[in-house]
Amino acid sequence: MAGSKFLDNLIAGSSEQIQDVRQHIELAAPYPVNVLAVGPTGSGKELIAKGIHKLSGRKGNFVAVNSAAIPSELLEAELFGYEKGSFTGADKARKGKVEEAAAGTLFLDEIGDMPFSLQAKLLRVLETKTVQKIGSEKSIPVDFRLVCATHTDIGDLARQGKFRADLLYRIAVYTIENPPLSDRTEDLEELITVLSMRLKKTEKKILPASFDPEAMGFLRAYSWPGNIRELANFLQKCSVLFSGQTLGVDEIKPLMPNFETGEVSEIAQASLWDVVGQTAINDIPVSTGALAKEKGDFAEYFAENQPLNLNEFISNIEKTLITTALEHANGGVEKAAQNLGLKQSELSEKIEFYGVIRKSYKSKS
Ligand SMILES: Nc1ncnc2c1ncn2[C@@H]1O[C@H](COP(=O)(O)OP(=O)(O)OP(=O)(O)O)[C@@H](O)[C@H]1O
Numbered sequence: 001m002a003g004s005k006f007l008d009n010l011i012a013g014s015s016e017q018i019q020d021v022r023q024h025i026e027l028a029a030p031y032p033v034n035v036l037a038v039g040p041t042g043s044g045k046e047l048i049a050k051g052i053h054k055l056s057g058r059k060g061n062f063v064a065v066n067s068a069a070i071p072s073e074l075l076e077a078e079l080f081g082y083e084k085g086s087f088t089g090a091d092k093a094r095k096g097k098v099e100e101a102a103a104g105t106l107f108l109d110e111i112g113d114m115p116f117s118l119q120a121k122l123l124r125v126l127e128t129k130t131v132q133k134i135g136s137e138k139s140i141p142v143d144f145r146l147v148c149a150t151h152t153d154i155g156d157l158a159r160q161g162k163f164r165a166d167l168l169y170r171i172a173v174y175t176i177e178n179p180p181l182s183d184r185t186e187d188l189e190e191l192i193t194v195l196s197m198r199l200k201k202t203e204k205k206i207l208p209a210s211f212d213p214e215a216m217g218f219l220r221a222y223s224w225p226g227n228i229r230e231l232a233n234f235l236q237k238c239s240v241l242f243s244g245q246t247l248g249v250d251e252i253k254p255l256m257p258n259f260e261t262g263e264v265s266e267i268a269q270a271s272l273w274d275v276v277g278q279t280a281i282n283d284i285p286v287s288t289g290a291l292a293k294e295k296g297d298f299a300e301y302f303a304e305n306q307p308l309n310l311n312e313f314i315s316n317i318e319k320t321l322i323t324t325a326l327e328h329a330n331g332g333v334e335k336a337a338q339n340l341g342l343k344q345s346e347l348s349e350k351i352e353f354y355g356v357i358r359k360s361y362k363s364k365s
């Protein structure tokens with residue numbers, strides 16, 4: 001499809017989710033529909049806007065305004081411009097960003113943070129396709145493509161009355177959702193390659209660091225709350241400290257926030273539970289050798305989702321089995337202990353240890 005090479009370079013990744021994002025950009029770009037890019041921080045919402053602009057073929061500028069970064073009293077002047085003398089300090093007239101985006105694309109980042117009063121003015125601009133500078137009576141026709149972005153649930157803001165629903169319908173004609181990085185860890189290696197190449201171009205004095213397979217496993221299992229921006233910063237930090245070197249777990253460990261807590265992504269946890277669901281839990285009553293018999297499934301897990309916090313994982317299994325046994329025994333500790341092959345006192349100790357379970361069943365046992 002035309003334009004896809006440009007998009008492949010702009011937005012790296014081969015996962016189904018990111019292919020969908022690129023496809024939506026290609027579908028929406030040629031039409032004059034307002035696009036809303038949603039997704040968590042650092043996931044590439046601005047790249048969606050740039051992709052739309054480029055593929056729309058519009059010859060004007062790509063003009064970005066961040067509603068969250070500009071104090072609300074200045075945002076109106078920034079967007080719509082002003083005439084000389086219209087307020088203190090306006091010593092000469094200035095064009096607003098809306099006018100600067102004429103024949104191009106206006107990207108309104110963090111639209112959810114736009115003050116309510118300004119939302120009405122923006123709605124008017126969208127409806128009339130004209131803009132009025134502060135202190136002017138004249139309406140200037142403007143032709144711009146609008147792309148907005150938000151990391152907050154703007155629909156929820158609208159339901160709470162904090163965002164104008166009529167504006168939301170206008171700006172979100174076509175919504176493109178950016179997945180968090182933890183939902184597409186299969187893209188991690190490709191992203192590291194692309195970001196390393198970018199780093200090489202911009203930081204002439206350092207060589208990108210790379211990672212051994214064990215370290216890659218840890219990177220895949222990390223939850224990346226700051227998404228691709230966090231990954232880019234992490235790569236930069238590694239490359240500054242270990243220019244051109246291949247790093248192992250020992251080197252990256254101190255550089256990874258939350259590493260010590262052994263935090264693994266929910267996805268990794270979920271797929272681990274899948275493996276356990278198919279093997280351990282189903283087979284435990286049959287024989288304790290069942291786990292070993294099915295260890296191929298675990299090997300697959302480790303290939304995809306390292307690492308595993310064994311203690312936490314075993315505790316989770318234990319908690320789940322105890323909860324299930326108690327439920328099955330209608331809260332009876334004696335019967336649950338029999339089903340678990342434990343002495344009643346052992347089960348009581350474990351219920352005590354996992355306080356939460358004890359609380360749920362205390363009244364019944
Ligand atoms: N798929 C991707 N391929 C390559 N680089 C990416 C990708 N997604 C994001 N980036 C890079 O990650 C950084 C963050 O992206 P961007 O600014 O578009 O995120 P954002 O969603 O707008 O973040 P925020 O919500 O914090 O404004 C940028 O440097 C961008 O170039």
Ligand SMILES: [Mg+2]
Nearest residue numbers: 045046109149
């Ligand atoms: Mg952004």
